[in-house]
Amino acid sequence: MVLRAVGAEVREYRDRPEVTFSWRTRVAPAGPGDLPRIDSEEIPFRTVRDLAPPDEGFRVEVRVVRIAQRTVTVGEERRVVHEGLVADRTGPIALSSWSDFALQAGEAVRIAGGYVRSFRGRPQLVLDERANVIRVEGGDLPNPDQFLRSVPRTIAAIEDEGGGEAVAVEGIVVGLLPPSGLVYRCPTCNRSIKSGICRVHGQVEGQTDLRARIVLDDGTGALTINTGRTDTERLWGVTLDEARRRLRDQPDPSLLEESILETLLGRRLRVRGLGTKDDFGVTITPESIEAVEVDLDAAAEELSARFGEAK
Amino acid sequence: MALREPAWRVTTRELESALEEEKGEGDRAASYLLSPFGARMNRVLLAGTLTPPEPIGRDETQPFWRSRLTDPTGAIAVTAGSFQPRAMAQLRSSTAPRPAIVVGKVHLYRGRDGVGYVSVRAEGIRFVAEADERAVLADILRQTLDRLDLVERLEKDPATAEDLLRKDGLPGLWIRAARESLKRYPDVDRPAFRRELRSAIRRVAGDSGPVASTLPPPPSVTVSRAPPPKPSPPPPTAADRAEESMFLDHLDEIAEGAADGYADLKELLARVAAEGLVSDRAEAVLGRLEEEGVVEEPIVGKLRRAE
Numbered sequence: 080m081v082l083r084a085v086g087a088e089v090r091e092y093r094d095r096p097e098v099t100f101s102w103r104t105r106v107a108p109a110g111p112g113d114l115p116r117i118d119s120e121e122i123p124f125r126t127v128r129d130l131a132p133p134d135e136g137f138r139v140e141v142r143v144v145r146i147a148q149r150t151v152t153v154g155e156e157r158r159v160v161h162e163g164l165v166a167d168r169t170g171p172i173a174l175s176s177w178s179d180f181a182l183q184a185g186e187a188v189r190i191a192g193g194y195v196r197s198f199r200g201r202p203q204l205v206l207d208e209r210a211n212v213i214r215v216e217g218g219d220l221p222n223p224d225q226f227l228r229s230v231p232r233t234i235a236a237i238e239d240e241g242g243g244e245a246v247a248v249e250g251i252v253v254g255l256l257p258p259s260g261l262v263y264r265c266p267t268c269n270r271s272i273k274s275g276i277c278r279v280h281g282q283v284e285g286q287t288d289l290r291a292r293i294v295l296d297d298g299t300g301a302l303t304i305n306t307g308r309t310d311t312e313r314l315w316g317v318t319l320d321e322a323r324r325r326l327r328d329q330p331d332p333s334l335l336e337e338s339i340l341e342t343l344l345g346r347r348l349r350v351r352g353l354g355t356k357d358d359f360g361v362t363i364t365p366e367s368i369e370a371v372e373v374d375l376d377a378a379a380e381e382l383s384a385r386f387g388e389a390k
Numbered sequence: 391m392a393l394r395e396p397a398w399r400v401t402t403r404e405l406e407s408a409l410e411e412e413k414g415e416g417d418r419a420a421s422y423l424l425s426p427f428g429a430r431m432n433r434v435l436l437a438g439t440l441t442p443p444e445p446i447g448r449d450e451t452q453p454f455w456r457s458r459l460t461d462p463t464g465a466i467a468v469t470a471g472s473f474q475p476r477a478m479a480q481l482r483s484s485t486a487p488r489p490a491i492v493v494g495k496v497h498l499y500r501g502r503d504g505v506g507y508v509s510v511r512a513e514g515i516r517f518v519a520e521a522d523e524r525a526v527l528a529d530i531l532r533q534t535l536d537r538l539d540l541v542e543r544l545e546k547d548p549a550t551a552e553d554l555l556r557k558d559g560l561p562g563l564w565i566r567a568a569r570e571s572l573k574r575y576p577d578v579d580r581p582a583f584r585r586e587l588r589s590a591i592r593r594v595a596g597d598s599g600p601v602a603s604t605l606p607p608p609p610s611v612t613v614s615r616a617p618p619p620k621p622s623p624p625p626p627t628a629a630d631r632a633e634e635s636m637f638l639d640h641l642d643e644i645a646e647g648a649a650d651g652y653a654d655l656k657e658l659l660a661r662v663a664a665e666g667l668v669s670d671r672a673e674a675v676l677g678r679l680e681e682e683g684v685v686e687e688p689i690v691g692k693l694r695r696a697e
Contacts (some may be wrong), residue, residue, distance in 0.1 A: 235396075236559070238393060298398060345493075347529075360394055373519060375596065375597060
């Protein structure tokens with residue numbers, strides 16, 4: 080809807096301009112033709128690092144690091160959202176597009192008309208049908224690989240930065256947090272449920288699932304890795320079906336948790352994914368988890384070299 | 391809200407030479423043990439050979455067990471009590487010295503003579519293959535050398551800017567610990583410690599070498615006390631064997647009737663007591679059966695036949 084307002088006031092609220100209608104303002108319907116034309120060249124360019132919620136009215140030039148579509152339920156409606164990661168020289172930011180711009184991983188684009196919101200404590204660039212996307216050369220934009228194969232950094236550094244879109248760490252498993260092991264989920268919304276009661280859907284027939292909250296420590300700090308069924312099965316070496324069988328044989332869910340810890344404690348893992356931070360520290364939602372096999376001869380040689388000698 | 395304390399990678403030698411405490415402020419504040427080599431520890435990660443535990447403490451409702459963890463630089467006491475049920479169950483399942491990885495909280499006890507004894511209260515214990523223990527030892531040695539380098543860099547140039555150190559990937563926590571170590575231990579013999587680390591590399595490479603516990607303690611160590619070795623028990627008599635078989639009969643009977651397949655320890659003790667086998671004697675029988683690997687207690691208070 081386009082409106083014409085005469086006598087509106089503009090004031091500043093929290094460092095941002097805000098238009099206020101008052102009793103003096105005359106408001107009337109108008110048409111799209113009445114809108115002033117803003118040349119997109121006039122919209123200022125911003126770097127990704129400077130973006131913070133609730134910014135809007137900017138342009139960015141970014142490389143699409145990855146993009147995938149997902150169907151979500153918004154109220155009653157099922158909608159397709161294109162989610163991914165884009166980056167410029169100053170860093171990456173999550174992207175969520177409610178309109179299909181046929182984005183492809185690896186291409187460089189100039190985006191106008193997006194806005195920034197906070198999603199799970201991290202800034203996210205949101206596009207809808209009003210956004211404008213143009214393909215560009217993007218010669219000075221970073222290579223996507225830089226974010227997909229990030230080199231592990233210290234957990235202390237990731238804590239200091241409050242997480243990150245594509246963080247990589249390597250450490251040793253020192254513990255497990257509850258809930259880990261067999262959990263029950265609501266069949267409708269997939270929320271984890273307690274005593275057969277879903278927070279939204281009330282009494283439901285819970286579906287079993289596996290998860291683990293692994294505490295990874297690299298000597299500089301510790302963080303939590305949330306693994307879903309697939310990663311938990313792979314790391315633990317026990318499938319969901321097997322876990323259910325075990326629970327039938329010995330009806331004590333804490334035995335399953337103990338068994339996961341018994342498998343993982345002291346193991347070295349390299350993890351990459353989205354890192355978010357809250358009061359309890361950093362949590363990683365992993366994209367990849369690998370067990371690291373230490374080459375003992377190489378490790379011994381490297382240590383000896385620090386004493387200025389070859390082994 | 392405080393972040394989780396990191397597990398400092400330390401050798402037993404560094405731990406037993408850490409005698410300076412730092413108490414945090416406020417409610418539920420963590421306390422720290424400062425080492426001479428740049429560690430400010432609340433939680434630690436250790437790798438070495440863990441001996442079977444012995445019970446300590448007299449209160450039967452508060453069981454407490456102690457083992458010794460030996461690495462190429464020395465040995466340290468590892469304890470677990472009823473507040474660490476998992477670690478205690480792990481510890482008690484051990485019947486012979488085996489390679490292990492231990493995560494736990496450091497604890498400094500000062501005797502009346504003022505001598506400090508460092509121990510580690512285990513939060514997690516895992517018995518592992520030797521290669522896994524050596525891999526963690528490699529990590530411990532690497533980070534210990536990193537910290538020593540940092541301490542010596544700061545000793546040479548105390549004014550080194552923190553930004554510069556952080557740019558080299560050194561965490562703020564380490565920098566703070568290194569500065570504090572220099573202040574509290576001005577005269578420590580770091581070259582001697584480096585020599586020990588250097589010989590510990592042999593263990594990473596697979597050469598088990600002389601195990602530290604067989605070596606006389608080096609002169610620099612004055613702080614740690616090994617619990618005296620227990621005299622080996624006399625061989626069991628026929629009467630002992632009869633008690634054991636009665637004990638096992640009751641265990642099997644309870645386990646058979648239990649939903650989870652375990653014999654409840656309390657119920658078992660009550661039954662054997664009814665047959666005249668009372669608390670201390672019953673505990674001794676249980677201890678023997680566990681030692682011999684006949685019975686295990688995978689969950690605290692729950693017994694079963696070992697497989």
